[in-house]
Amino acid sequence: MKLQSLNNGYAIRALSPKPNCSAELKLPATVRSCAQEQDLRGQSVAIVGLGKSGRAAARLALARGASVFAFDQNPNLRLLEKDPLFKKQYDGIGGLKTILGEFDEELLNNADRVVVSPGVPLQNYGLSSLLQSGKQVMSELDFAAEILPKSVKILAVTGTNGKSTVVTFAGQMLSHFGIKTFVGGNLGNPLSEAAFQCLQPPSSKPKFKVAVVEVSSYQMEIPSKYFCPSVAVVLNLTPDHLERHGTMRDYALTKCRLFFHMTGAKLGLLCFGNQYLDEAIIEGLNELNLAWIGAIPGVKIDMETKIASFEVPALGVNSQLQLGAMKTMGGHNFHNAAVAALSVVGLNVGVDVEAIGPCIEKLRAPPHRMQIVCKDIHGVTWVDDSKATNVEATYAGLMGLKKQKSVVLLGGLAKVLDGQECNGFERLIEPLKYQRCVITFGSSGMLIKKTLSDNGLSIPCIRAVNLKEAVNWARSMAEHGDSIVLSPGCASFDEFRNFEHRGMFFQDLAFAYHLVTTGLINGDLHLYRYASDSVPQRVLEVHAHSESCRAVRFINNGQAILTGSPDCSILATDVETGATIARLDEAHGSAVNKLINLTESTVASGDDEGCIKVWDTRQQSCCNTFKAHEEYISDMTFAADSMKLLGTSGDGTLSVCNLRRNKVQAQSEFSEEELLSVVIMKNGRKVVCSSHIGNLLLYSWGSFKDCSDRFVDLSPNSVDVLLKLDEDRLITGSETGLISLVGILPNRVIQPIAEHSEYPVEGLAFSHDKKFLGSIAHDQMLKLWDMDELLQGSTKPSKPQAAVEDSDSDDMDMDINPPKSNKGTKRKNASKDRVSGSSNDFFADLQMEG
Template sequence: MKKIVILGGGESGVGSAILAQAKGFEVFLSDNGALQEKYKIELTSRNIPFEEKGHTEENILSAGEIIKSPGIPDSVPLIQQAKAKGISIISEIEFAGRYTDATKICITGSNGKTTTTSLLYHLLKSAGLNVGLGGNIGKSFARQVAENSYDYYVLELSSFQLDNMYDFKADIAILLNITPDHLDRYDHDFQKYVDAKMRITQNQTPEDAFIYWAEDPVVTKEVAKKQPIARVFTFSEHKADNVSAYADNDQIVINTSKSVFTMEQDLLALTGTHNLYNSLASAIAAKLLDIKDEKIRQSLSDFKGVEHRLEKVATVRGIQFINDSKATNVNSCWYALKSMKTKVVLILGGTDKGNDYQEIEELVKTKVHALVFLGVDNSKLHKFFDGKIGTIVDAGSMEEAVTKAYSLSKEGDSVLLSPCCASFDLFKNYEDRGDQFKYWVRKL
């Protein structure tokens, strides 16, 4: 019996363990940190052996195959040792993909993944399809393959998940954009990150579909190089030659070989240019899956949006507070600032992933009148922004950041938490950061 070792005991790892056990493998799960209580109970109740707060080397290196959590970099010595021994190292997505014949719609991109994935899931579910939501969002793909029998999966895939996928294939692949992110994981080499994102198209056949943003210079260059063999569909803000979906005369237009779909742009639930792209990409996929036009219209107009992504929290004394904690890179913050119609007090900071703040410099100068730096080490932010904005203050906690931002705001302003950075210096994750922001705003 083949032994499968799972490294990492979060949702992805525990889901993989459940599926591996269901498929008759000998399973062992190992995590360098502490496991959440709910996962320990789950593993124990299923008699799946595990360890936490450290790895037993000989146990791990006796594996026939290793399923690695996306959070573990390849540079970790244990992974290097396993590779040297010739042990196959795969991702949870690769593993789960072996055991389902469902249609897989996969979404990646530096920004907009979660919104597009959630919107597309909403479109399919509202149309009555038997569909699961997974990948970088919700319950793990592996757990769902073990416990459910969905006909469709909508999967959000990060570059880390794509890194260890080899035979997996997306029936419909959506690539929203590529901008610098996670460069600390890619030896500060942008091309390595680009290559990871482009893996979304691997193994596709002429029957499959690849949807991407026609105006993204990085993606269009890669597409020209790689010449994907799947059917190609593109989306763009404006009508242009060979663009499948766009906005024109206050309408959105989706062209597929079967038909043309139109809808008034004002009826879209999601506002802002970046959300237009997310809506266009989702609508192309929905059309390819033969969802009826009236269902697409209804879902695009009644979608509720994603928590921690440009989420309106409250208005206090005429000051609007917006939670965009999910903006963990500079390009995300650029989109947030672009959508602002008022003067802004901007909360930035956290764990820098090799950010280049030049991308938002002009928008900060024109829209932001005060900056609050929230982080353990704000030196890089100070070095870039000092002297460019009149008011800059530091905060060491979310309570302090909200209080200072409030005191710096005037009626009619917006306080925007759009940090550009990962959250691990002061918070558990971006959700925790956003939840704390909402808590302190409501305390004002």
């Protein structure tokens, strides 16, 4: 049984380009593909645009055996031939040539096929003419889909707003059921990266079962030949990107190309009641299961009861899903979750609506989408909705804020509307009437303010020059219990690189008051708020563990604190309430000695027996386990670009764990020196370790067997802590209590910069902006130092900006991912046993947030 569609009788327009007969291109054999499938051997591929998608397409083309030349109009980009990522993967067959700045028409015309990045309009480089001439011009998306295994089901999501969130939710749901899933496209990793992974040995089985792909209208400008989703979703359509698409009709036609190759049992979801989409879908719809978002057959949501009702007869679906347990902010996310759920069910991978219920409360929206940043000391909640780059996205976010007064920040670079004299902000009058006030900013700030005022805005509206000034106004206007919400309704390019840059800038401004957390040897966890002009104030005290609290980390963008203990448990604690979020009672087989952040959703832990584990904080599950060392893990650091986790140990070795391959990839030779701390320096070329006899051992990246250099006699005593300041300098904390600034290659002590006390320094960490340095030692004191004063050049150790005395202290944390020290079982426990129960209790670790 097929669902009723708008028109089952219309045939699809011919979208495939004609075969081409271009001349062979000869390029220098500088790069060799290591892939097993060489379907493009002997062919040449031109990659136009070297952003993230273009670079991924270039890697894929080389892996498929093609000769590649890559174009970009930016003359300042690095040549792909000099990119380590390409050098590591390939070494000779198949040419690679990068052309920057100038356009070489002959090379482009002679290519067998041309792959266009989404950021490149077809008007550039004569691409439109090439496409019309029959040249094989294709999108990065279609180029990847051509080689993707047919067994991989594709869930494709497009629409003006909400697509990133729906894709993220769908990926989280599939992961909840243990289904191997690639999540990417316009969000995060390009689809070419998924195809590349599938070509890598061993390739007998696909690397994943489902690819959840966010698709932008730019990616669909060139009609696809191979990209054919199993489930396709068009969430909505409102004016956006019209400077490129021209009219709403053309914009809708581009979006609906997502359905044009789908037939049979495949599911299409279309928002109900949009005239442009209704007309576009008629022009090229095959017979498929078409269902509606907001009508039956399809999914409807009762916002009062927070219940989604699904009815899709062709799929045998007739059930309901309770969404009330969702923790993400904004009423529009109930719709996003419901659409994600029906999309996952439509994939026919063994998941039904009822099974999805338990994972609803675990759903987390991607960053900068109504993201709760923090709640400050004045009781004001800061919300980052920087992804709202058009009025409709802002409207959706504001509609979920009716029950809470907010100061709303609107501004940036307003977008073009289709043949309209207004800018669209008059639509916000209704949801804004519930809010505290509006502050406009940026290049369109005056225009937005005038539009709102002319259309009867009933709340105060203030004009600020830029986002920083807007935030200052917001602080003065917000009251206890309010929210400050950045939901700009505009593009970011007047002041920022992109919406992510704008969102991070806003988050930095939100943390005017910072957090520092400490773990104590009696198992307690303390949280302090601090500022440059006041003594830190304790705001939270929790008894976290039955034994010492050895390691602490902020996670979930500072909304939770992760702690580890000799009782073998790992605990996640809510920053605002002190409530337990999750506890793993037997996380390790021995004392948990170290925690570090890896990505937004993964952390690593190390124990006293040399075991390292990697954890998914969303799933609360272990991803990887490495028996890396014979003795305690003293420190770890993470190289995100290569996904390698480095660890040091009391056994005198440095280990390199490959998270992609789930194995210990390298280990240094045994040293008689206990290695206590580790940092990566010199733009990833050097790894520096400190030892218990005061030396620094330097390893060259990739040559970990033995150190390449030693900095001897740095200190007559143990150097317990290393903290990276920049690529050439680090800060050390020694057993004597001295904190020093040290240069690496050339190796030199630049100067002592502070003296914590006569007791050993146990931890160092920066605030997120590096304005403050935090230190802890065996003297019961947490000290905060002003970095500007420390680096002024005085040869005398500085005095702390602020200090707090605490008892029974064992650990501290200040930043999302600072290196910090936790000496291992032999030396560390000896110190603790000596002072436990006495008046000389001490910190052992620290972390700062904000």
